[in-house]
Amino acid sequence: MLPERPITPSTLSRKDLPWQIKWDINTCTKCGRCTSVCPVNAIELGVFRKRDVKPPMGLNAKPTTEFFTYYGIRQRTDPAYACIGCAMCNMVCPNNAIEPNRQYDSTTLQFQNNRGGQPRTRGGRRNNSESLLDQIKFIRISMLTDPALDAGRHEFDVRTLLGRVLSPEAEIKCFRENGWKPPVREIYPLVIGGMSFGALSPNMWEGLQMGVAYLNEEMNMPVRMCTGEGGCPPRLLRSRFLKYVILQIASGYFGWDEIIHAIPEMKEDPCAIEIKYGQGAKPGDGGLLMWYKVNKLIAAIRGVPKGVSLPSPPTHQTKYSIEEAVAKMIQSMSMAWGFRVPVYPKISASSTSLAVLNNLVRNPYAAGLAIDGEDGGTGAAYNVSMNHMGHPIASNLRDCYKALCVAGAQNEIPLIAGGGIGKHGNLAANAAALIMLGASMVQIGKYVMQAAAGCLGSEKDRCNVCNIGVCPKGITSQDPRVYRRLDPEKVAERVVDFYLSFDTELRKVFAPLGRSTSLPVGMSDALGISDKDAADRLDIKYVI
Amino acid sequence: MCRLFALTSRDPVSPMRAIDALNVMKEGHDGSGVGLFLSGLGGPWEELKEYPILSGIFTDEGLSRMSDYMTKNGFQPKYSATFTPDVEPPGGTPRRGTYASIAFKIPDGWKGMAEDQVSRNLVQMRLNLRAMGEESGDIMVFSFWPDTIMIKEVGDPLAIADYLKLDREELQARHILAQGRQNTNYAINLYACHPFFIEGISTMTNGENTAFVPIREYLMSRGVTGYQGYQSDSEVFTHIAHYATKRLGLDISAYKHVITPMNDDEMRDHPDREFLSDLKRACRKLIIDGPNCVIGCLPDGSMFMAQDRKKFRPGVVGGNPELGIYGFSSEICGLNAAIPDRDRTKDFQPMHLDTAIVGPDCREVLQCSQKDPLRPQL
Ligand code: SF4
Ligand code: SF4
Numbered sequence: 001m002l003p004e005r006p007i008t009p010s011t012l013s014r015k016d017l018p019w020q021i022k023w024d025i026n027t028c029t030k031c032g033r034c035t036s037v038c039p040v041n042a043i044e045l046g047v048f049r050k051r052d053v054k055p056p057m058g059l060n061a062k063p064t065t066e067f068f069t070y071y072g073i074r075q076r077t078d079p080a081y082a083c084i085g086c087a088m089c090n091m092v093c094p095n096n097a098i099e100p101n102r103q104y105d106s107t108t109l110q111f112q113n114n115r116g117g118q119p120r121t122r123g124g125r126r127n128n129s130e131s132l133l134d135q136i137k138f139i140r141i142s143m144l145t146d147p148a149l150d151a152g153r154h155e156f157d158v159r160t161l162l163g164r165v166l167s168p169e170a171e172i173k174c175f176r177e178n179g180w181k182p183p184v185r186e187i188y189p190l191v192i193g194g195m196s197f198g199a200l201s202p203n204m205w206e207g208l209q210m211g212v213a214y215l216n217e218e219m220n221m222p223v224r225m226c227t228g229e230g231g232c233p234p235r236l237l238r239s240r241f242l243k244y245v246i247l248q249i250a251s252g253y254f255g256w257d258e259i260i261h262a263i264p265e266m267k268e269d270p271c272a273i274e275i276k277y278g279q280g281a282k283p284g285d286g287g288l289l290m291w292y293k294v295n296k297l298i299a300a301i302r303g304v305p306k307g308v309s310l311p312s313p314p315t316h317q318t319k320y321s322i323e324e325a326v327a328k329m330i331q332s333m334s335m336a337w338g339f340r341v342p343v344y345p346k347i348s349a350s351s352t353s354l355a356v357l358n359n360l361v362r363n364p365y366a367a368g369l370a371i372d373g374e375d376g377g378t379g380a381a382y383n384v385s386m387n388h389m390g391h392p393i394a395s396n397l398r399d400c401y402k403a404l405c406v407a408g409a410q411n412e413i414p415l416i417a418g419g420g421i422g423k424h425g426n427l428a429a430n431a432a433a434l435i436m437l438g439a440s441m442v443q444i445g446k447y448v449m450q451a452a453a454g455c456l457g458s459e460k461d462r463c464n465v466c467n468i469g470v471c472p473k474g475i476t477s478q479d480p481r482v483y484r485r486l487d488p489e490k491v492a493e494r495v496v497d498f499y500l501s502f503d504t505e506l507r508k509v510f511a512p513l514g515r516s517t518s519l520p521v522g523m524s525d526a527l528g529i530s531d532k533d534a535a536d537r538l539d540i541k542y543v544i
Numbered sequence: 545m546c547r548l549f550a551l552t553s554r555d556p557v558s559p560m561r562a563i564d565a566l567n568v569m570k571e572g573h574d575g576s577g578v579g580l581f582l583s584g585l586g587g588p589w590e591e592l593k594e595y596p597i598l599s600g601i602f603t604d605e606g607l608s609r610m611s612d613y614m615t616k617n618g619f620q621p622k623y624s625a626t627f628t629p630d631v632e633p634p635g636g637t638p639r640r641g642t643y644a645s646i647a648f649k650i651p652d653g654w655k656g657m658a659e660d661q662v663s664r665n666l667v668q669m670r671l672n673l674r675a676m677g678e679e680s681g682d683i684m685v686f687s688f689w690p691d692t693i694m695i696k697e698v699g700d701p702l703a704i705a706d707y708l709k710l711d712r713e714e715l716q717a718r719h720i721l722a723q724g725r726q727n728t729n730y731a732i733n734l735y736a737c738h739p740f741f742i743e744g745i746s747t748m749t750n751g752e753n754t755a756f757v758p759i760r761e762y763l764m765s766r767g768v769t770g771y772q773g774y775q776s777d778s779e780v781f782t783h784i785a786h787y788a789t790k791r792l793g794l795d796i797s798a799y800k801h802v803i804t805p806m807n808d809d810e811m812r813d814h815p816d817r818e819f820l821s822d823l824k825r826a827c828r829k830l831i832i833d834g835p836n837c838v839i840g841c842l843p844d845g846s847m848f849m850a851q852d853r854k855k856f857r858p859g860v861v862g863g864n865p866e867l868g869i870y871g872f873s874s875e876i877c878g879l880n881a882a883i884p885d886r887d888r889t890k891d892f893q894p895m896h897l898d899t900a901i902v903g904p905d906c907r908e909v910l911q912c913s914q915k916d917p918l919r920p921q922l
Contacts, residue, residue, distance in 0.1 A: 142754055149854070157807060161825060168792055171826035175819055184825060408765035410758075411829040514754030516854070517804070518831040522758040 010115075012077045016108035018461065019085035019100040023073040028097040030071055034089035039470040039482075042083035043098075046074030073098060079112040085462040088472040102460065120383040121288070123466025123476060125281065125446055126375050127387065129459040131423055132394050132534060133430040139543055140526035142514035151504070151511035158506060159222065160189040160441045160519055162272055163342035163367045165412050182367065183342050185271055188215075188223045189519060190431060190502060193372075193418050193443030194248040194274060194346070196228030198289045198298045198310070199379030199466070201483035204453055204475045207491025209236065211452065212244050214496055223499060224271045226443070229287050229312065231255020231301040237262035248274040248346070249333065251325060252286055252312035255302050260336070269341050272367065273333045277325070277356075278348035280376025280393070280419040282385040286312035290380050292469035293478045322352075323359050326366070334365050342367030349373040349396035349419065357400050361409050368414040370443065371397055375420025377446035377457075379476055380467030393419040394437060398538050401438025401522060410522060414440035422447040423459060427498070428505030436523045437538065449475050452494040453486060546725045546738065546750035548859065549878045550839045552847045554868030554906045556586025556716035563705040565871070565878035566724040576636075576725050578701040580710075581739040581746040582693040584718030584845050584904075588623060589691070595622050595647040596666055599687050599694045600673070601734075603641040606682030610673060617669065618651025625693075625714045634707055637699035641682075643708060645693045663743050667770040674735075674773075684734055687741045693717070694746075696737040718904075719841045723748045736775035740782035743770070744843030747785055749778035750874055751836035751855060756780060762829040763787065781838050784830050789842070795919045796848055797912040798823075800899050803832045804852040806914050810897070815917045839872045845904035847872060853896035861900040861909050862891035868906040 014020055021043055035043050048070055055063040075083060083100050090099040113120045142149075163184030166174060174181055192212065197205055208225055215223040222244075229250035236242060237259060247270045249256055278284065289298070289310040299306035326345055333343040344367040347356050353371055360366035373393025378386065397417045404410040417439035421430045423446070431442045449455035453475045456463040466476035474486035510516065513526050520526065528543035529535050535542035547569040549562050559580055566578070589597075602610055611621070624646040633639050654662060670688040677683025686694035693715070697704045701724045705711070723738040738748035753759070756777035763771045763783050768791065771783050781803070788794045788802045805824035811817050834852035837859045841847050849859050849872045862879055863870030864886040873879040879891070892909050894900045901910040912919075 140754075142752055155807075155853075161828065165825050165828070166822075168787075168823070168826040171822050172792055172794075175822055181822070405761045405765050408762075408767065410762060410765065411826070514752060514835075515833050517807075517833050517852075518755065518828060520755070520758070521829075522761060523755065525757040 010079065010112050012079060012108060012112065014075055014077055015103070016106055017075070017077065017082050018103055018106050018109055019083040020103055020106075021073065021075040021083055021089070022099055022101050024097045025072060027095040028072070029095055031094060033092040033094075034073065034098050037088045037092045037472070039086060039088065039465060039472045040081055040084055041076070042081050043073050043075050043089065046072050048072050079109055080115060082109055082113070084465055086456045086472045121290070121380050121467055122383055122386070122464040123377070123379050123381075124457040124464035125377045125386070125420070125423065125459065127459055127461045127464075128375070129424075131375075131420060131430075132392060133420065133433050134424055134426055135529050135531060135534070136429075136433040136540070137528045137543065138432065138509055138513065138526050139528035139541060141512045149511040149514060149516055151507040154511060154516055156507050156510070156516045157518065158189065158503060159186050160414065160521075161185070162187050162224075162414055162441065164364065165414070167408070167412060180339070182365065183340050185342060186222065187271065187441070188221050189435065189441040190223070190499070191246070191416065191441055191443040192223070192225035192448050193445040194226040194228035194276065194279075195445050195448075196230045196248075196287065196289070196379070197233060197301060198230050198293055198478075199228060199476055201471070201474055201477050201486065202297070203483045203486040203488045204449075204491060205233075207452065207486070207488035208448065208495060209241065210488060210492035211495025211499075213241050214492060215499055216244050219496065219500065221499060221503065226274055229254050229276050230289065230310075231258040233301065234258060234262060238265050238267065240267050242266060242270050243268040245270050246272045246274050248276050249329075250276045250287060250312050251329065254287070254310070254312050257303050258301055263336060269337055272342040272344065273337075274370060275326075275329050275333065275343065275345045277322075277345050278350075278372065279346070279378060280348050280372030280374055280390050281378035282381035283348035283350055283390040285381065285385055288312075288378075288380040288467070290467050290469075292467075293476075295478045298478060322356055326356065326359055327363060330363060330365050339365070344368035344370060344416075346370035346372060346416075348376070349391040349393050351391065353391070353396050353400055354403055357403060357413070360413055361404070361407050366413060368416055368440070369400070370416035370418065371400065373417070373419025375423060376418055393417050393434070395537050397434060397439055398437050402539070404438075405522075410438070416441050416443055418443040418445070428502050428509060431502070432506060432509040433527060436520050436527050438522045438524075440519070440521055448495070451498040452491050546723055546748070546874070547878065548748050548750055548837065548839050548872070548874040549722045549882065550748075550841070550847055550872035551720045551882060552841070552845070552870050552902050552904075552906055553718050556584070556718050557720070557869070558711055559715055559717065559720050559722065560705060560711045561882050562720045562722035563701050563710060565873060565882040566701045566722055568881040569724070569873070569875045569878040577698045577737050578696070578704050579723045579737040579739055579748070580695040581721040581741060581748075581841065582715065582717035582719070583691050583746070583841060585691055585693065586716035586718065587714050588625070589647070589714070592623055592647045593691050595649060596688050596690050597645050597647045597692055598670075598673075598685060599645045599692070600683065600685035601640045601643050602684070603682040606677055607642055607644070609676060610683055613673060613676065614648060618653060619648040622647045622649045625712075627708060627712070629707055631707065634699050634703040637697060637704065637707065643695065664769045667743060671770065671772070689741070689744055692741065692744070692746075694739070694741055696734045698734065719845050719847060721746055721748050721839060721841055733775045735773060738776070738778055740776070740779045742782055742786050743790065745782060745786045745789065745840065747782040747838055747840030749781050749836050749838050751834050753777040753780065753832055753834065753836055755831060755833040759784070759830055759832070766791070781832070781836070782840070785840055787830075796842060796846065796901060797899055797919055799848070800850045800914055802827045802830050803838075803850070804834070804896070805831060806897070810915065814915060819918070837874060846901055848899055848901045849894055850899040851894060851896065855896070858893045858895060860891050860893050861902070862886050862888065863902070863906070863909070865907050870902045870906055870909065872900070
């Protein structure tokens with residue numbers, strides 16, 4: 001380093017970065033692929049100058065000094081260009097000459113990544129590797145059934161109900177009097193949660209839709225996918241595939257125009273309408289689609305100018321209270337489709353979840369409640385929201401389910417749980433645990449990106465640049481040069497793969513519990529955990 | 545596995561006939577307990593059809609606390625059949641005191657009360673008594689209902705029958721449910737012993753009800769007096785039968801549509817498909833997910849048997865219309881022992897879609913399939 005190089009409070013060395021690039025001069029072919037693929041320009045071609053001293057043999061000749069230059073890879077230390085550990089450089093390197101290494105003791109960057117007074121925003125999840133769901137065990141292995149169920153051969157009915165289910169008394173009265181019945185859909189209990197068309201790249205979206213359609217039409221699995229806020233491509237709205245789609249409408253009404261205009265031409269009703277009031281990764285915040293991703297198509301669908309950031313309000317300012325908001329929006333959305341489509345709100349898990357739920361119980365048009373826990377993911381949120389706000393899903397869901405039990409409405413308002421399901425890959429176990437804690441179905445987002453499209457994000461702050469449109473895998477980018485890396489057909493294939501394997505694993509959990517003809521919703525007697533406090537809080541067995 | 549045996553007969557018979565059948569089926573149960581439900585009572589009870597009978601076990605202390613309570617509520621004992629064993633109980637059976645069945649005269653104040661209300665009050669009184677005895681164990685009550693006696697004890701059925709002299713003249717009934725074996729999945733407790741009873745409906749079950757906890761939670765949230773207790777996973781079957789017939793007003797042939805609804809394929813061309821799929825949705829929480837065989841008796845004396853599709857070895861129903869006697873058994877050997885003179889080719893083993901019903905006239909086995917059109921009931 002030259003002595004005159006300025007050293008300021010924010011000057012970082014390579015050592016200060018959480019991800020450090022290891023580059024091997026001997027195997028590098030200098031093809032330049034790594035620097036061109038790096039999504040954040042963390043590495044650049046470097047010209048290095050080196051002195052070589054050559055001491056000759058013998059005593060008389062003097063040593064000579066040679067200077068030469070060579071080309072190599074230099075990691076930038078400017079916080080704005082810090083390596084994100086995506087390892088794309090390694091992926092494209094023909095010789096494995098380069099790779100990022102995680103340095104756990106390098107925390108300096110955390111104090112520096114708010115340049116210009118802008119707090120860090122990022123995509124991804126909470127970056128916390130704990131998972132309560134992973135600790136839950138299924139302890140009630142039925143050995144008294146005659147014979148024990150065989151997950152492979154037995155007949156299973158892995159379906160759940162989305163929509164307001166009448167109580168048996170009301171159902172019979174309704175049938176007798178030919179009254180109005182709330183719409184109910186029978187669907188697969190693993191739903192692809194709301195990831196908007198703006199957040200995901202067109203290829204990713206198309207891949208998911210294809211996968212879902214295949215599962216429905218070829219595999220007889222009624223899988224549903226939620227659009228996320230901000231509208232839906234017009235062609236899908238007018239296609240027969242709309243029935244596999246849950247349209248999300250944000251409380252801020254983004255993209256609503258496009259949907260309204262399409263209603264007269266819809267061939268099918270959507271599966272349901274989800275009104276987004278909150279999401280787990282940024283409770284109290286609306287969606288945040290940053291300008292990088294608002295291209296012409298996204299701008300058109302959302303009815304906004306292109307290239308502007310789109311922070312949607314947490315809720316529409318005309319709504320005075322949650323009671324009013326929920327009641328009004330459910331009413332108007334139901335009305336829009338002639339009361340043929342279930343409408344339910346999605347909220348972030350918080351200490352006010354119960355209040356919302358209590359509201360819904362008394363609203364005959366409310367079709368369910370989706371609760372998103374703190375581990376939920378997002379396309380963009382402030383770091384502080386993602387890391388420090390919200391409520392874990394397990395206890396929040398449990399509280400809600402128990403409240404429904406007290407009200408005698410546990411069959412009537414389905415609870416949809418999300419947030420951190422499968423964050424360590426244990427999708428079926430996590431989903432089964434939540435179902436037994438009281439969820440009628442679960443929703444996943446990040447897992448889909450990881451499993452179906454190879455998203456690189458981890459719980460160790462890897463990648464997480466989904467917000468700035470440079471997603472190295474092309475999942476969350478709106479730049480065709482980047483997203484054409486992703487083959488929609490392959491995404492669809494992976495969606496089908498992981499759904500089928502999820503289904504097998506779910507049976508492997510349910511069969512020994514003796515459950516096959518109905519989902520074990522609320523079967524909490526089958527759950528155990530080795531944490532006494534968690535066991536007490538969730539009202540499940542304490543096992544060590 | 546619990547062994548179940550039920551008898552329904554035109555003329556009153558001794559419960560020993562059912563106990564003997566249990567004994568034949570002994571291989572396969574551990575002789576850990578016995579429970580008996582008797583209705584359509586004969587002998588001295590014939591004249592007392594109107595009077596609710598309290599059945600239970602009392603210590604001397606409990607007996608006097610119970611009669612204080614009854615008197616306080618205006619109930620006068622009318623007739624009682626009590627039995628206090630004076631011999632040593634068989635090994636493993638505790639000495640408990642007096643086994644009593646006491647018929648009471650309803651207080652005048654209850655005259656003119658709606659039938660529903662009377663039923664609820666009777667249930668409430670039984671629950672109050674049960675609660676009174678819960679701590680000290682001096683009072684245990686199993687039923688308080690007209691024309692119904694229930695007996696439960698821990699031990700080998702035959703030994704218990706001998707100990708309690710169940711062949712007494714005064715114990716004669718037209719409808720008998722008998723179960724051998726104590727609680728399987730939870731702690732041993734007399735209240736956990738089948739058959740279970742509420743408002744004239746009694747059922748017993750074998751197999752493991754894996755959906756017990758959610759069903760229990762659901763029933764308890766229905767706000768029905770008497771949906772509580774649940775020391776056994778099988779008690780919910782009785783309450784579901786009660787809920788389906790009394791609260792929802794369904795016919796017993798629809799019971800199976802509640803606990804084990806048909807799948808989509810089976811329902812596809814059912815004439816009542818619309819109603820059945822609605823019912824399936826609304827009652828989804830009550831799907832039992834077995835494998836279970838349920839045998840039960842209704843207030844009018846009809847008896848039924850149903851099982852879910854996971855039950856690989858179905859029970860059997862058979863009998864003799866001439867003699868007017870039918871048996872419901874979890875094993876064929878039990879039926880052979882109890883009713884040897886019957887046309888065995890007419891024995892019916894209900895499969896996963898069937899409910900077998902024998903009416904109070906004991907003339908034939910009615911076979912209802914879930915595929916059949918529903919009987920008019922709405
Ligand atoms: S790991 Fe990713 S961000 Fe880091 S240098 Fe390699 S390509 Fe760039
Ligand atoms: S791979 Fe793409 S979607 Fe995954 S964390 Fe990185 S930027 Fe986000």
